[in-house]
Structure formats: structure tokens, C-alpha cells
Amino acid sequence: MLKRELKINRKGLIIWTIVGLFLFSITYITYFNMDMSETSKSINDMLAVMPKEILKMFNMDIVGIDTVFGWFKTEGYTFITLITCLYAAILGSNILLKEESDKTIEFLHSKPITRSNIVSAKIWCGLINIGIMFAVLTLFNISGMVLSDDLHLKLLLMLSLAPMATAIPLFFVCMLISTFFNKTSKVNGIGIGLVFVSYFLQLVSAINDNVNFLKYFSLFTLSDGRDIITNNSLNFTSLIISVIIIIISVGGIYYRYNRKELV
Amino acid sequence: MLEIKNLTKYYGDIRGIEKLNLTINKGEIFGFIGPNGAGKSTTIKCIMNQINPTSGEIYINKVINDKNDLKLKKMIGYLPDEVHLYDDLTVSEMLEYSNSFYKRNYSKRIKYLVEKLNIDTTKKIEELSLGNLKKVGIVLAMMHEPKILVLDEATSGLDPLIKETFYELLLEEKAKGTTIFFSSHNLSELKRICDRVGIVKDGHLVAVDSIKELTNNHLQIITVVSKDILKIKKELNQDIISQDNNELKFIFKDDINIxxxxLCNYKIEKVLMEDPSIEDIFMHYYK
Known part of the structure; x- marks a missing residue:
């Protein structure tokens, strides 16, 4: 069943990964063709007039974007987080529920497999696909940095893989939410909404210390790039919270799905 | 073989079925009939463990029908009313995928069923007509030689020739000892292939008997032609089938001498007494 799941979800994985690769390619090509001595000055002039809060939102108060790795640490990191989280949310919303929405569950459920077997195959497929997406984007970014002669491998690996701490819990949370519904359309909206609300809360929390608490309501805080850039290490508290969210969600998915009415 | 005990299912406040009791024997073809919303699909979904009964139990071979009991699942073949399969697969891939869930290889059996039902296995599922999709559904339900077949409106969408082949297949299965739970709207096919029939109405099983017994339970279809038909109708307290001018057709369930x-009190032009058909019986229970 896992083989079949991987086949069904291959198309989505390829499309989302190509979108990611395409956007990173544009950035690398742009930086390759820039005259950095002149561009650096104009970028710095531009940043100097921008409000500090806006710079802080994109980590530009601690990192310059006059190099390709500088760009990667700011906008590139946000981009990886957004694209992988959107993919994980949509995958989590659909992977289990699609069988019910398409009514193919009547076939699948009549075969000699338990509901837990179905959930396990879907979970493994989701994790493999998210893993492949991260692996491809990471390898591509390593290649891009090597070609740009701007490779800082340890930090690049941390920044490339840290968004998994948000993407994987998001996948499971969306999968858990989907067990409360019978049609994918509503859950897709909830999943995408969760990504953008999380992203927005994290951005807003960076602007003003008074609303800093909002970051605790955002899944994006689990893979906060600022921590990695300033400390040059992963935030283990965030990783532990990610693992706890995953464990609770996985337990919830198996519990809910084994009791769900497959109508 | 299949035993349903006090099965009740409520969807919130809405009744699906209530205290349904039924025993279907090994090698029996049991017809399950009732109008839309009577509780047929709810009963089938409970047997297939797709929904959770509010109360009551289902036993297969005296073992409670647990959704995690894979031995029991292997024993059941299921054909839903509407067959939904994976559009991206060809028929042959779909059958292989289904086969992959079993340890035993059923390719010979699949080949036999595919040839018997004349299925083009090279076509994609999304290209199949409703009838052809149903034929693939039949193969999927029967390919693993199940001990129990649960069929929901199995022949809807099938052409008459394939229907005949399907009845043959069912009789072959019956001869092997397979128990068949056959939900249908088609009274003539129930009459033709079923050993017993259960009639479900408003979530309750109102009658269970052989076709022969159901049609021989002292009911009579009476047609009376008289100018006094309105007065006769008033005095009768029976299920009226039809009334046209001076002609009244009704089901009579009491002593015929009454x-x-x-009728002796009125001027009668014509009286016709007939044994009821299965359609008449069905209407009698549904009025």
C-alpha cells in the first residue's frame, strides 16, 4: 500500500519541489549576474531607510543581503519554511481524507487491512515525501552556494533542515484535523490558513515587544531562523515541542480514525 | 454464518435502523429489500464496519465482527451500490492492487471472472462506464473467494446479458457454500435467486421469509367491479392497490368468507381473486 501511496502523491511532490527549485534558481541566477561592489552599496542604502521593525521581521537587522548566503539566511529561509509548510499542510489535509472524499475508502476498507495499517501507510508516505522535498531543496542550495563560492555548510544545513520542525508537526496537525471531516475541501482551507496565520503571527510578534507573546501561538516559532543565525545552533526546546506536538497528533490520528464513521 | 443481533444505529436523533435481528445461514442467498432510507445501506455499512452501531452486535461464524479482525475481513467480499475506484489505474492495475492485499495469489480466479464478465482490463478506470465499473466491482468482491458476499444493488447499471452471467456466478458461489447478502430494489431478481427475503421498513425488519411463503401467506389480491364500489370501499378496511371508476383492486388479508x-349485499359485476405477486407483497408491507 505504501508503494501505491508514494505513486499517487508523486505528482504533487514533483510540482511543489519544482516551484521551490525554480524560485531558488531565479535568486542564484540574479546573484551570479550582479556586480556586487555596486549592488552592495545600493542594497545597504535601501536597507538604511527601511524601518527597523521590518528589517527585524526578515532577520535583516542581523544579516545583510549583499551576498547570496545573506539572502538565504533572510528571505531564502522564509521561503523554504513557507513552501515546505504549505506542502506539508496540504499533504496532511488530503492524504487520509482523500480516500473518503473520493469514496475509494469503501474499496480499501473492504480489504484485509486494519484502519491503523491505512493510517501508518499514509504517515510513512507523507514523511518520505516531505523528507524528499527537503533533501532536494537542500542539495540544490548546497550546489548553488558552492557555485556562488559562498558555502557555510553547517549553517546552511541547519537553515535548510530546521523548517522540518514546523513542517512535520503541521503535516500531523492537518492530518489530525482531517479526521474530523469527510470532505477535503474544508480541511485544505484550514491547513493553508494555519500556515498563513502562523506566519503572520510570527511576523507581527517580531515588530513589537508588546505582542511578542504571539509567537507562542505560531508553529513557525518552532523553526525560528533568528535563533539559528544568532546562536549558530538549533533550538532544542523548539525541537522537543515539535516532537511533543507530533506524538500527540499521531496518537490523536490513530484514535480518531479507528472510531471514525467512514460514510 | 452471519448473525445480526439487536442492531441499532442512530445518526444523532435520526434513526437508521432499530433492533434489527437476522440470521443468514451458510450457503444461503438472502435478499434484503426496502425503499430508500429504510435502513438497507446502514445495515450494510454496519456489517462492513464502516460505521459504528449505536448498539447491538454482528457475528460472523459466531465470532464478533471486529473491524480489526483480518481473518474475518478476508472472509467477506463487498460490492457497494456505487463503485468508486482509483481513476489513475487501469483495470488490470486495479485488480493487481487488490490482489496485493492477500497473501495468496488469486490471478487465476481474477482471470476467470474477467473472462466471464467480459471486461477489458487495458482500459483506465476513469474511462469506464457505470456498468463496466460495476463489473470490475464484482470481480473485486469475488476474486478472493469470500465465504460471505455483501452485495448492495449489485445489478444496477448492468446490461441484461451480464446480469444473467452475474446470477450464474452467484449460484456457483452458493453451490460452494458462500453466504450471500443481497440488497436490491429489483423484486424479480430477488424472486429468482434468493432463498429468503427480508423486508425492511422505517429501520425495522417487517418480514423475513422465503419468497414462496411470503407469496403464500393467505393474502389475496381482489378486483371487484360494481356500481356500489364506493360503499364497498367504505366497508372494507384493506390496503387499496388501485381504484378506477367502478373497479377496485385491493389486498385482502382476512377470511375470504367475510x-x-x-359482497352479497351489493350488485357485483365482476370479482377476480388472485395470488399476490412479490410486488404486491412488497406494496402490502409498505402501505
């Missing part, structure tokens, strides 16, 4: 005495 009717004869009553």
Missing part, C-alpha cells in the same frame, strides 16, 4: 358475505 368478503363474500360483504
Amino acid at each position: 368478503l363474500i358475505k360483504l
Whole structure:
């Protein structure tokens, strides 16, 4: 069943990964063709007039974007987080529920497999696909940095893989939410909404210390790039919270799905 | 073989079925009939463990029908009313995928069923007509030689020739000892292939008997032609089938002598007494 799941979800994985690769390619090509001595000055002039809060939102108060790795640490990191989280949310919303929405569950459920077997195959497929997406984007970014002669491998690996701490819990949370519904359309909206609300809360929390608490309501805080850039290490508290969210969600998915009415 | 005990299912406040009791024997073809919303699909979904009964139990071979009991699942073949399969697969891939869930290889059996039902296995599922999709559904339900077949409106969408082949297949299965739970709207096919029939109405099983017994339970279809038909109708307390000018057709379920005495009081032009058909019986239970 896992083989079949991987086949069904291959198309989505390829499309989302190509979108990611395409956007990173544009950035690398742009930086390759820039005259950095002149561009650096104009970028710095531009940043100097921008409000500090806006710079802080994109980590530009601690990192310059006059190099390709500088760009990667700011906008590139946000981009990886957004694209992988959107993919994980949509995958989590659909992977289990699609069988019910398409009514193919009547076939699948009549075969000699338990509901837990179905959930396990879907979970493994989701994790493999998210893993492949991260692996491809990471390898591509390593290649891009090597070609740009701007490779800082340890930090690049941390920044490339840290968004998994948000993407994987998001996948499971969306999968858990989907067990409360019978049609994918509503859950897709909830999943995408969760990504953008999380992203927005994290951005807003960076602007003003008074609303800093909002970051605790955002899944994006689990893979906060600022921590990695300033400390040059992963935030283990965030990783532990990610693992706890995953464990609770996985337990919830198996519990809910084994009791769900497959109508 | 299949035993349903006090099965009740409520969807919130809405009744699906209530205290349904039924025992279907090994090698029996049991017809399950009732109008839309009577509880047929709810019963089938409970047997297939797709929904959770509010109360009551289902036993297969005296073992409670647990959704995690894979031995029991292997024993059941299921054909839903509407067959939904994976559009991206060809028929042959779909059958292989289904086969992959079993340890035993059923390719010979699949080949036999595919040839018997004349299925083009090279076509994609999304290209199949409703009838052809149903044929693939039949193969999927029967390919693993199940001990129990649960069929929901199995023949809807099938052409008459394939229907005949399907009945043959069912009789072959019956001869092997397979128990068949056959939900249908088609009274003539129930009459043709079922050993017993259960009639479900408003979530309750209102009658279970062989076709022969159901049609021989002292009910009579009476047609009376008389100018006094309105007065006769008033005195009768029976299920009226139809009324046209001076002609009244009704189901009579009491002692026939009572009717004869009553009719003696009026000027009668014509009286016709017939044994009821399965359609008449069905209508009797549904009025």
C-alpha cells in the first residue's frame, strides 16, 4: 500500500519541489549576474531607510543581503519554511481524507487491512515525501552556494533542515484535523490558513515587544531562523515541542480514525 | 454464518435502523429489500464496519465482527451500490492492487471472472462506464473467494446479458457454500435467486421469509367491479392497490368468507381473486 501511496502523491511532490527549485534558481541566477561592489552599496542604502521593525521581521537587522548566503539566511529561509509548510499542510489535509472524499475508502476498507495499517501507510508516505522535498531543496542550495563560492555548510544545513520542525508537526496537525471531516475541501482551507496565520503571527510578534507573546501561538516559532543565525545552533526546546506536538497528533490520528464513521 | 443481533444505529436523533435481528445461514442467498432510507445501506455499512452501531452486535461464524479482525475481513467480499475506484489505474492495475492485499495469489480466479464478465482490463478506470465499473466491482468482491458476499444493488447499471452471467456466478458461489447478502430494489431478481427475503421498513425488519411463503401467506389480491364500489370501499378496511371508476383492486388479508358475505349485499359485476405477486407483497408491507 505504501508503494501505491508514494505513486499517487508523486505528482504533487514533483510540482511543489519544482516551484521551490525554480524560485531558488531565479535568486542564484540574479546573484551570479550582479556586480556586487555596486549592488552592495545600493542594497545597504535601501536597507538604511527601511524601518527597523521590518528589517527585524526578515532577520535583516542581523544579516545583510549583499551576498547570496545573506539572502538565504533572510528571505531564502522564509521561503523554504513557507513552501515546505504549505506542502506539508496540504499533504496532511488530503492524504487520509482523500480516500473518503473520493469514496475509494469503501474499496480499501473492504480489504484485509486494519484502519491503523491505512493510517501508518499514509504517515510513512507523507514523511518520505516531505523528507524528499527537503533533501532536494537542500542539495540544490548546497550546489548553488558552492557555485556562488559562498558555502557555510553547517549553517546552511541547519537553515535548510530546521523548517522540518514546523513542517512535520503541521503535516500531523492537518492530518489530525482531517479526521474530523469527510470532505477535503474544508480541511485544505484550514491547513493553508494555519500556515498563513502562523506566519503572520510570527511576523507581527517580531515588530513589537508588546505582542511578542504571539509567537507562542505560531508553529513557525518552532523553526525560528533568528535563533539559528544568532546562536549558530538549533533550538532544542523548539525541537522537543515539535516532537511533543507530533506524538500527540499521531496518537490523536490513530484514535480518531479507528472510531471514525467512514460514510 | 452471519448473525445480526439487536442492531441499532442512530445518526444523532435520526434513526437508521432499530433492533434489527437476522440470521443468514451458510450457503444461503438472502435478499434484503426496502425503499430508500429504510435502513438497507446502514445495515450494510454496519456489517462492513464502516460505521459504528449505536448498539447491538454482528457475528460472523459466531465470532464478533471486529473491524480489526483480518481473518474475518478476508472472509467477506463487498460490492457497494456505487463503485468508486482509483481513476489513475487501469483495470488490470486495479485488480493487481487488490490482489496485493492477500497473501495468496488469486490471478487465476481474477482471470476467470474477467473472462466471464467480459471486461477489458487495458482500459483506465476513469474511462469506464457505470456498468463496466460495476463489473470490475464484482470481480473485486469475488476474486478472493469470500465465504460471505455483501452485495448492495449489485445489478444496477448492468446490461441484461451480464446480469444473467452475474446470477450464474452467484449460484456457483452458493453451490460452494458462500453466504450471500443481497440488497436490491429489483423484486424479480430477488424472486429468482434468493432463498429468503427480508423486508425492511422505517429501520425495522417487517418480514423475513422465503419468497414462496411470503407469496403464500393467505393474502389475496381482489378486483371487484360494481356500481356500489364506493360503499364497498367504505366497508372494507384493506390496503387499496388501485381504484378506477367502478373497479377496485385491493389486498385482502382476512377470511375470504367475510368478503363474500360483504359482497352479497351489493350488485357485483365482476370479482377476480388472485395470488399476490412479490410486488404486491412488497406494496402490502409498505402501505
